Structure formats: C-alpha cells, structure tokens
Amino acid sequence: MNIRSQISMVFHLDKCIGCHTCSIACKNIWTDRKGAEYMWWNNVETKPGTGYPGKWEDQEIYKGGWEKDGTGIALKGAGKKKGLANIFHNPHLPVIDDYYEPFTYKYLDLIESPAGDDQPTARPISMITGEPMDIKMGPNWDDDLSGTPDYARKDPNLLKLSPAEQQAMFQLERMAFFYLPRICNHCLNPACVAACPSGAIYKRGEDGVVLINQDVCRAWRMCVTACPYKKSYYNWNSGKSEKCILCYPRIEAGYAPACMHSCVGRIRYLGVMLYDADQIERVASSDDGSLIQNHLDIIQDPFDPAVIASAKANGVADSTIHAAQYSPTYKFVKKWGLALPLHPEFRTLPMLFYVPPLLPVMASLSKVDNTAQSQKMNDIAKYWPDNWLYDTSTEELWGTLEQARFPLEYMANMFSAGKTSWVADRLKKLMAVRIHRRAVTVGDISAEKAAKVLADTGLDARTAEDIYYLTALAKFDDRFVIPAAHREQAIEMLEFTGDVKGSTGFGFKGGTAGRGA
Amino acid sequence: MNALNAFLFVAFPYAAVLVFVIGLAIRYRHRGFTISSLSSQFLEGRRLFWGVVPFHVGLLIILTGHLLAFLVPSSILAWNAEPVRLIILEVSAFAFGLSVLVGLGSLMFRRFTESRVRAVTTRMDIAVEVLLLTQIILGLWVALGYRWGSSWFAADLSPYLWSLFALKPETEAVYALPWVIKLHIFGAFLLIFMVPFSRLAHIFVAPLHYLSRPYQQVMWNWDRGAIRDPNTAWSRARPRNN
Numbered sequence: 152m153n154i155r156s157q158i159s160m161v162f163h164l165d166k167c168i169g170c171h172t173c174s175i176a177c178k179n180i181w182t183d184r185k186g187a188e189y190m191w192w193n194n195v196e197t198k199p200g201t202g203y204p205g206k207w208e209d210q211e212i213y214k215g216g217w218e219k220d221g222t223g224i225a226l227k228g229a230g231k232k233k234g235l236a237n238i239f240h241n242p243h244l245p246v247i248d249d250y251y252e253p254f255t256y257k258y259l260d261l262i263e264s265p266a267g268d269d270q271p272t273a274r275p276i277s278m279i280t281g282e283p284m285d286i287k288m289g290p291n292w293d294d295d296l297s298g299t300p301d302y303a304r305k306d307p308n309l310l311k312l313s314p315a316e317q318q319a320m321f322q323l324e325r326m327a328f329f330y331l332p333r334i335c336n337h338c339l340n341p342a343c344v345a346a347c348p349s350g351a352i353y354k355r356g357e358d359g360v361v362l363i364n365q366d367v368c369r370a371w372r373m374c375v376t377a378c379p380y381k382k383s384y385y386n387w388n389s390g391k392s393e394k395c396i397l398c399y400p401r402i403e404a405g406y407a408p409a410c411m412h413s414c415v416g417r418i419r420y421l422g423v424m425l426y427d428a429d430q431i432e433r434v435a436s437s438d439d440g441s442l443i444q445n446h447l448d449i450i451q452d453p454f455d456p457a458v459i460a461s462a463k464a465n466g467v468a469d470s471t472i473h474a475a476q477y478s479p480t481y482k483f484v485k486k487w488g489l490a491l492p493l494h495p496e497f498r499t500l501p502m503l504f505y506v507p508p509l510l511p512v513m514a515s516l517s518k519v520d521n522t523a524q525s526q527k528m529n530d531i532a533k534y535w536p537d538n539w540l541y542d543t544s545t546e547e548l549w550g551t552l553e554q555a556r557f558p559l560e561y562m563a564n565m566f567s568a569g570k571t572s573w574v575a576d577r578l579k580k581l582m583a584v585r586i587h588r589r590a591v592t593v594g595d596i597s598a599e600k601a602a603k604v605l606a607d608t609g610l611d612a613r614t615a616e617d618i619y620y621l622t623a624l625a626k627f628d629d630r631f632v633i634p635a636a637h638r639e640q641a642i643e644m645l646e647f648t649g650d651v652k653g654s655t656g657f658g659f660k661g662g663t664a665g666r667g668a
Numbered sequence: 669m670n671a672l673n674a675f676l677f678v679a680f681p682y683a684a685v686l687v688f689v690i691g692l693a694i695r696y697r698h699r700g701f702t703i704s705s706l707s708s709q710f711l712e713g714r715r716l717f718w719g720v721v722p723f724h725v726g727l728l729i730i731l732t733g734h735l736l737a738f739l740v741p742s743s744i745l746a747w748n749a750e751p752v753r754l755i756i757l758e759v760s761a762f763a764f765g766l767s768v769l770v771g772l773g774s775l776m777f778r779r780f781t782e783s784r785v786r787a788v789t790t791r792m793d794i795a796v797e798v799l800l801l802t803q804i805i806l807g808l809w810v811a812l813g814y815r816w817g818s819s820w821f822a823a824d825l826s827p828y829l830w831s832l833f834a835l836k837p838e839t840e841a842v843y844a845l846p847w848v849i850k851l852h853i854f855g856a857f858l859l860i861f862m863v864p865f866s867r868l869a870h871i872f873v874a875p876l877h878y879l880s881r882p883y884q885q886v887m888w889n890w891d892r893g894a895i896r897d898p899n900t901a902w903s904r905a906r907p908r909n910n
Contacts, residue, residue, distance in 0.1 A: 230883075231878055231879055234878065235875070235878065235879070238875075239720045239721050239724045239725075240709060240713075240716060240717045240720050240721055241709065242717075244709055244710065244713060245710075246709070246710055246711065246712070246713045247710055247711055247784075279711065279784050279787050280783045280784055280786070280787045281787070282783060340884070341884070344883070344884055344885050345883035345884060347878075348875030348878040349873065349875050349878070350875075350877065350878065350881055350885060352885070353885040353886065353887040354884070354885065354886045354887070355886075355887060355888075355889065356886045356887060356888035356889075357888060357889060365701055366700035366701050367700065368704070369703065369704050369705055369870060369873050369875070370704045370705045370706060370707045370870075371705065371707075371875060372707055372709065372710070375710075385707075385710045387708070387710050387711050387788060388788065389701075389704070390704035390705065390706035390707065391701070391704060428886075431884075466888075
C-alpha cells in the first residue's frame with residue numbers, strides 16, 4: 152500500500168445551468184494571452200453535441216488515451232515508438248481549425264471611420280494573422296443546439312445507439328440536452344505525462360495536480376494527441392503546451408479554483424481523496440468489465456487506520472488526511488456512489504467525477520375529464536380545452552427511468568463505458584432522494600413508500616438527507632474542503648497572481664514576447 | 669588573403685564553437701523557456717508533412733555522414749576502396765541531400781505563403797532557413813563538382829578538423845581548396861555559431877532520454893520521507909521542477 156493524496160472534483164450535472172461563468176473566470180486568470188486565446192482550460196459543452204474540439208470523444212479520429220495491449224495497456228496514438236517516429240510530423244495532432252480560429256473585432260473602426268452614408272461596422276479579424284476573417288467556429292458554437300444535424304447528431308456517444316433510438320432522441324417533443332463542464336481530470340494514469348518525450352509533464356506527488364513544466368516543454372506536441380479529453384493545448388505563439396493547473400496557487404493558499412469558486416449553479420465540489428498508487432497500473436489495465444469498479448476501488452477509505460498510517464509514512468500532512476475524511480468528493484463518489492468518471496474507457500483514471508443528470512420524465516400524460524378544473528379558471532387564464540392531465544404524482548416509481556429523455560445507453564457511453572447498470576443505479580439513487588424529499592416537503596407520497604424507495608437503492612433517510620444537504624444547501628466550506636499547503640511547503644504563496652497576469656505562468660514575464668532566443 | 673583565410677578557418681571556428689558551447693549552456697540553464705522546436709503544425713498540418721519529414725530525415729543522415737567522416741575517416745576510406753561501394757555511398761548521400769533541399773524548399777514556400785505560419789515567423793527563422801538553403805545548395809554543388817567528396821573529406825578535411833581540436837591548426841589543405849568548398853566549411857561554422865541564438869537549439873534537446881524513462885512521472889516538491897523530520901526539513905534542496 153502506497154497512499155497518496157489527490158485533489159479530486161465532482162460536478163453535479165443536474166445543477167449545471169450552462170452559464171459559462173466558470174470558463175470566463177478561468178480565461179480571465181490564465182489564458183488571456185497571445186497564443187492562448189483559443190484555449191479554454193475550462194469549457195462547457197452542450198450534450199448531445201460535438202464539443203470542443205469537435206468530436207473530441209472520438210478516439211478513432213484523435214487517437215487519445217490508452218488501449219488494452221495484451222495484459223497491459225499502451226498509448227493509442229503516442230508513446231515511445233510512435234511518439235519518436237512521428238516527432239517531425241504528428242499525424243494525429245488536431246489543428247487550430249478543430250478548435251476555432253481566435254478572433255476579435257476592429258472596434259476602433261466604429262470610432263475612427265470618416266463620416267459617410269453608412270454606419271461603420273467592426274469587422275472580425277483573426278487574432279493569429281490580424282487579417283479580416285469569416286468566423287466559422289467559436290468556443291461554444293454548439294451551445295444549446297440539441298437536435299441540430301451539424302452538432303447534436305454527430306455526437307460520438309451516439310455511434311453505438313440504434314438509428315431508431317437516435318431518432319427518438321431528436322423528436323421535437325422529446326428534445327432535451329444537458330451541459331457538460333470540463334476541465335483537466337488530473338488523472339491518476341495521465342496519458343499526457345506518459346506521452347511527453349521531453350518529460351516536461353508530471354504529476355505532483357503532494358496533491359496529484361498534473362502540470363507542464365514550461366521550461367522543459369519543447370513543442371513535440373504528443374500530449375495534445377495523448378490526452379483523450381483534449382485538455383492539453385498547444386500555444387502556437389510560445390511553442391509550449393499548456394493545460395489546466397487546477398489553480399494550484401489558489402489551492403495551496405486554501406482557496407477554491409477560480410472556475411469552482413465562481414460557479415453560479417454551485418455544481419462543483421472539490422476535496423481530497425486518498426488512493427493507493429501501487430494499484431494504478433493494475434487498475435488501468437483492468438478488463439472492460441471490472442474497470443469502473445476497480446477505478447472506484449483504488450480510492451481508499453480515509454478512516455481506515457492502515458490507510459492513514461501509509462499516508463503518514465508518505466508524508467501526507469495530518470491536515471490533508473483530515474480534509475480527506477470530510478471530503479465532499481469522497482462522499483459523492485465512494486460513500487454514496489452517486490458520481491462516475493467521464494469516459495473511464497480511456498483508462499487514464501480521471502479524478503474528476505460527474506453526477507449524471509437525471510433529466511427525468513417525472514410526469515406522465517393521461518386522459519382525464521378536465522371540465523371541473525377548467526371551470527375554476529378565470530377569464531384571463533390560458534386555457535386548453537383538451538382533456539390531458541400533466542400528472543406529476545409518482546405512482547410508477549421506477550417506470551420512468553427507462554422513459555428518461557435520453558436512452559440510458561447514451562449516458563452510459565459517456566460515464567460508464569457503455570454499461571447502463573452503473574448509470575441506472577446512480578439515477579435511481581438521485582430519484583430516490585427526490586422522492587424522499589417530496590414525501591418530506593410536499594407530503595403527497597407516503598413515508599412508507601419513500602422509505603421503500605430508499606431501501607430499494609440501498610439508502611436510508613439519514614443518508615438521503617445528507618445527500619440532499621450537500622446537493623442543494625451546501626455552503627462554500629461544505630463544497631470545497633481544501634487542505635491549504637503548509638506555509639513551509641508553499642510554492643507560489645508569496646506571489647500575487649495579479650502581478651503576473653498576461654504572462655506565461657509565473658516568473659518569466661517576457662516569455663511570450665520573443666519567440667526563440 | 670591569408671589573413672582572411674586565417675580568420676575564416678582558424679579564428680572563426682574557435683569563436684563559433686566557444687560561443688556555441690557557452691551560449692547553449694547559458695540558454696539551457698537560465699532561459700530554458702526559450703528552447704523549443706516552435707512547431708507550426710498546429711497552425712497548418714498538411715503541407716508541413718511534405719517539407720518537414722524529407723528535410724529532417726535527410727538532414728539527420730547527411731549530418732551523421734559528415735560526423736562519421738570526421739570521427740572515423742579511415743573506415744570511410746576503407747569503405748570507399750571498392751568503387752561500387754563508393755558510388756553507392758555518394759549516390760545515396762546525394763539523394764538525401766536532395767531530399768533536404770526539396771524539404772527545405774517546400775518548408776520555406778509554406779512559410780511565405782501560409783499567412784498563419786507567417787504570423788509566427790521571426791527574422792531569425794528566415795535567417796536560419798536562408799543559411800541552411802545556401803549550405804545545402806553549396807553542399808550539393810560540391811558533391812557534383814568536386815567528387816568524390818566522401819574520400820577527400822576523410823583524407824583532407826578530417827585532419828584539418830582534428831588539428832583544430834588539438835589546438836594546432838594545420839590549414840594548408842583548406843587554404844588550397846576551391847572557394848565553393850571553403851564557403852561550405854564557413855557556412856557550417858556559421859550555423860554552429862547561430863545555434864544558441866536561434867531555434868536550431870532544439871536539435872540539442874532531442875528527447876532521446878524518453879526511451880529510458882518510465883512512462884509516468886511524479887514529482888514531489890519536498891522529500892516526502894524527510895518532511896516530517898524536523899532536522900532535515902529546511903536543509904533539503906528543492907527538485908528541479910521549481
């Protein structure tokens with residue numbers, strides 16, 4: 152046993168409203184620079200949709216992540232042999248058009264244009280060449296465009312669904328979508344680290360943050376290919392790759408990362424999890440059938456004395472172990488079993504987990520006689536003289552799960568490598584908590600019924616209340632349990648981030664100004 | 669004339685190598701951020717392939733050939749003793765030289781015609797490419813006009829280069845060479861001189877150590893074993909990622 156600590160994240164997708172505040176907070180702090188304009192270390196995608204960069208989930212195109220290779224695993228599109236053989240020209244490297252060409256507008260034309268018959272316009276210009284351009288793509292170009300042929304229907308997660316199921320998803324009456332915010336997963340088995348020929352990328356032992364050493368990166372570009380989530384970005388100006396740093400200067404000081412702090416829907420949770428580093432290779436090489444179970448099993452119980460002893464022997468601070476015991480992510484992922492990793496089949500063992508969105512059909516339509524009800528309406532009320540009842544009572548407790556707006560297979564393709572039972576199990580728990588709370592607050596469901604529902608999913612009333620609290624009421628300190636770095640270990644604590652805004656990381660301000668020497 | 673020759677083939681080579689060694693060491697140690705292959709594949713990927721691959725593959729083989737003729741001239745001479753083997757060597761070397769020429773030509777054409785690549789082009793990039801192009805054309809000219817280069821390089825130039833290393837320059841053989849070859853030699857030292865100041869430095873960070881390293885890398889900012897020992901916590905040096 153070799154216990155290390157990992158800062159892990161949980162995103163509760165039922166709560167995401169798709170406002171992109173997280174993306175903007177991140178952009179303002181980290182990627183508001185030349186060469187990084189197109190980078191969105193944090194981005195929010197509409198699902199079903201193609202995402203950013205387009206179709207990033209389709210590894211037949213991008214060759215990211217790991218694949219089974221006999222008993223072990225190998226990088227799909229990089230690695231020692233492939234990486235060095237393709238070092239001059241990487242055939243699987245996405246180009247900027249797969250993301251989008253960054254643009255701005257010639258705003259000054261609005262002010263400086265000479266007087267004329269027409270209103271002056273601000274033409275879009277490329278932020279790479281400075282030439283006028285036609286905007287063809289943006290960072291969230293498919294925002295809210297569920298059902299569209301160009302985006303939603305090209306979602307790689309739909310590939311395994313039958314045409315009939317796909318058609319059913321995009322019927323106008325059934326149209327639905329949800330948002331998928333994404334940052335670097337800070338994986339336990341990061342493909343970017345393994346693919347870097349220079350050895351510039353590393354995982355920090357103390358907190359598991361994956362970083363790229365800008366002084367060592369030589370633009371061999373293999374991390375961009377290797378990361379199946381496409382969360383390593385190539386800075387075309389500085390000739391260095393960059394990625395989400397989980398706001399480690401903030402984390403070390405005990406603050407939540409900018410994207411999480413600013414989250415309007417409060418969907419984000421961050422906390423420590425203790426994992427057994429000796430198991431990483433075995434878990435990443437698991438069979439398809441046991442991969443997710445092993446992935447969750449590598450996370451250890453922070454109350455287990457043996458785990459605590461091993462963590463201490465590894466130099467994990469007492470405050471970190473304490474934080475692990477109160478970690479909201481541990482609760483969501485392990486204790487309650489509500490969250491799943493995104494695309495575990497990429498075998499990078501991501502440490503960002505998602506509570507799948509319930510998107511329930513909690514109501515049913517049935518024929519009733521509405522006459523009595525309609526007579527109660529006054530003159531200005533909108534009134535449909537049909538006899539449909541939008542029935543929100545939950546007589547059929549589990550029947551509606553299969554009627555969810557998305558086929559379970561679709562969700563399973565994203566969160567459980569195609570195994571629907573994992574997603575169904577989590578959705579049932581989410582639903583059970585709702586039914587329980589409905590019994591408590593509305594009271595139209597009997598307590599016995601609610602208790603039975605909870606028992607069916609292996610929960611009890613107290614756990615359901617805990618889930619409800621952490622989901623709906625949790626305060627800042629409940630959502631973010633961050634062990635600040637000890638002052639004597641602080642790496643960046645003495646730097647004020649505002650002083651170095653616009654520079655390439657900390658310490659070398661002039662960096663991006665002169666390419667080369 | 670002799671003063672010029674002495675500058676070109678004695679003073680300048682020493683200056684170039686000195687600047688190269690010291691400059692590269694300083695740049696590597698203190699300005700590591702500036703060393704990068706500065707790949708532009710991200711901005712334009714398709715046309716790059718037809719330039720970058722023939723250029724690099726050809727150049728690596730040609731450079732290895734020059735290096736071998738410098739390091740083990742007797743082996744080259746022994747190989748060339750058989751005319752068929754000499755012809756095979758010369759023809760394949762010339763073919764790889766052509767591949768460098770075609771590759772570089774295509775790279776330069778791409779650089780001047782792709783507006784995105786132009787946006788990341790510096791004056792030093794152009795200087796390096798023009799110098800490389802000149803050097804390759806001169807090299808091919810020498811190979812065609814003054815054959816057989818592999819033999820007389822090993823016989824005449826290798827001793828000159830070794831004499832530079834021994835700090836006892838013997839330059840008669842070089843002084844007597846035609847001006848095309850002289851230019852080619854000077855160009856080589858000029859390229860060496862420019863390494864610390866240009867993107868050429870990326871040759872010297874070629875990631876061969878990747879082969880011997882484990883795939884995963886974990887770095888601890890502090891020695892995790894010693895961290896709880898109050899006697900060592902303040903005396904430990906930080907690892908190199910800081």
